[in-house]
Amino acid sequence: MGESGYHFSKHDAEAIISKARQSPFGKGAETLVDTTVRKSWQLEPSQFQIRNPQWNSTVNKILGQVYTNLGLGGGAQNVSAQLYKLLLYEEGAFFKPHKDSEKSPGMFGTLVICLSSAHQGGDLVLTHNKETMTMSLASEFSMSWAAWYSDVLHEVKPVTSGYRLVLTYNLVRQNWSPEEMSLVYGRHKDQLVTALRQYETCLEARRFQYDCPDYLIHPLGHQYTQVSLRANQLKGADLGQVQCLQKAAGELGFALYLANMEKTVVRDDGENMARRDNYGYGSRWNADDDDDDEYGEEISNETYFRFVARLDNGTRVDDDESLLGRVHVDADAMLDRESYESNVPDDKERSGFTGNEGCTATYWYRNTGREIRSWVKRLQNDADSDVSKMQELAELCKAVLDGRPGRGRDSKDPFRIAFMQQTALAALQVENLDLFDRAMKDVTTPLPEEAYRRFGCLMARTSDTDAVETRVVSALKTARYLNMKYQSLLKVEQHFRDTVSGDDIPDQRVRFSYFSEKTLEEMADQAITSGTMRKVDGASLADIAGRWDLVNFAGRFLPGLLAQGVACKAAFANRLFKLLDSARDEYGDIDTSLVSDGQQMCKAIYMRREMKAYDETLLNGDDLADLLNNTFNLKAASEDQARGQLTSSIKSVTDSATYVHTLLPFIKAILEQKVEMYRLDSDGQLSPQSVQMVTSSLESYITRFVGKEPKAPSDWSQLTRGCRSRCSDCAAVNRFLQSSTQKVGRFPMSKSRRQHLHDCFNNDSDVQYTIETLRNSEPNIWQITKHNKHYDNYESWKRRRDDATKRVKALQEAVPLHSYLGDMAEAVLSCDAARIAEARTHSGPSTEQAAAVTPSRVPLQNTSPNPQPASVSRGSKRSANDDLVANGEKRARPASPSDNSVQTPGKLVDIIDLTDD
Ligand SMILES: O=C(O)CCC(=O)C(=O)O
């Protein structure tokens, strides 16, 4: 077979046809025979023999060419062709456009070898990324072959005369050989690593100002199903790319995943309905027959990760059940987005048969190899020891600055910013202040610590102190927050002191102190007027205050400080307390005026202000615990006053975030005995106050943020609508509406029928359902989704309840809560707001009253409030009480720190008001 000179006769064809069956094709999960889609005869490999002894070596030769032409890489020995079918196309036979499904593990493409047999027509048309290629395979006396990746759309045009005879093979890959891998990697390594480092720099910079995505996405060239989404099944160039990325990422500690993305475009579909087109990037959904070219106006266009998998075993890493739902893809993270976008979707191409969906990407790096930066970096390393390199470095930086594109362009380009930073550093290294100034014109992100180290040395060595000081000030301006400025200045100071030697004139030191005091003062001023002080900035301000005479400081900075957020103020107070504390340790009896100044300041800090504010500005549970402890230790307020304020503040909390970020962690601190005011007493007993605090906080959390369970809807039926003539489409929709259980109805139909349904069912504004047209199947689907307020409420309640249960459970795991919660334990632990309400109507707000009426200690019940090693408490048959006694004795309350704290002259400071009103 297949040798030239052999003539394939009608007789041969009939012999084949007598044994053959009609070729089927896959559509979704089904396998169909439909001669309007595919018309050809096929034999299984078991039904025929290839007797030509050279055949195997012929196939191997072809395979070698396939390997090269498809750019496979990874070792030719790892790619094989598995015979799949013998196909015979007689006159009128064809195969409509389709993609091949992956029929065996590792299959990545198809090879067809067209055997010599005279025929007309039967051209093979391949389409990929908008590129089309038509091939006329084989003739009477010669054979030829074609191969493609599984995601290439292809069709066989009708045979107009004669017979077209082909053998189809599955192209399968086993593994990549390690040698091949390292060869390929070696060629790209430098660039990859440099690029990743740049991204790293950009991430660094982002911590301060520049916005840079959390991850990078490297789009892959081929499409993958969820099943084939794993490293060893990647196709073509994708495999090599991902393996290189994997190596580079491994070296630098980045994680690499594979992901399917789904883009959802909602358009106005011209029928006054929102129409949703779903497709994976790069996939080609068959557009509707009748109106495919009229895309309506885009209403929204979003991309989500649909499936994120580990490289090696393809297991899913994203959380399908996540409360957040689908993870939105950050468009900025997408590398080479334009070429990517142009892949999507092509309505001229038709598929629908055995189509894969979704597109795949690797989280990756930005592919901008800026060699120049690694060059600079290398020179910088050498320059430390080599003066000529230093000069070269300066020259290079200057050359780059001279040659750079005009200012303003690209000013947000992170790589450019990073380069300018490097130039600034190099300038300091070579002590070229002019070069430094030029670079600084473009530096908008904070200079790294290294710069300040260099400033310190420079300051010690220079003869022009003024000039260096000016540059330090301009460098500090790049740091946005007080804390960063302060830390940077400390660096300068430290390196200055390390560098000046003993016989340097003391003048220089005096001058430096003067400079740093003045600079600190300016920085503090700026920070306070800017009004954006975070927690760490509050703490830094306290450090700065520690360098001053406190009274002066208070006069100058206190009013501005009081206008800052509560978290900043609390951090300031807590740090100041700490400073005072250590001053006491160091000097023993310290000047009581210092303490009282500190107290006065702290007192002023407790201004009315809401508790909320998150992340860096957040007053978290520990801050609150510290604040209370410090207040208590320094007798800035009495216990009762502090507790009273706290209780009323808690009553006014109105957002769940404050509960989650502040109060629950605070409760945890109480349970862990970190809050002195709420500790066990010396007999290991709980105080009624702590019982009250813990119980009422948790109760109010559950009552306010979970709430009572809304009724779940049991009946989804709705009123019927539809046309008067009671057409069958309207009747079908009405049956759906009447159904008490169906929530979503899907009706595949042509545009005119959809229009009719739309007219009949969307004519009322207060309908309780939404209508969408799904475009990703043929014909399009008119989809109706019922709404039910009760159901929506119920779902969101359930989410809140589950969330709260998780949080309360986490507390309970840290420390058993029963002894605090007493009778309320079950209701609270199950986050059951209804039961809490019921218990409270029967017993009244028992804990609060008990606390007020009975100032005695509540004996420990059930379990210990102290964390215990799991091995003791879990599964132990000992009675809970045995543990408790032992534990209670061990955990006797330590002598109150207030016993040996400094007594303050005068009265206690009053009022800690954290509330708003
Ligand atoms: O006959 C051909 O050339 C292509 C056959 C084909 O596309 C298939 O078997 O999937």
Ligand SMILES: [Fe+2]
């Ligand atoms: Fe095919």
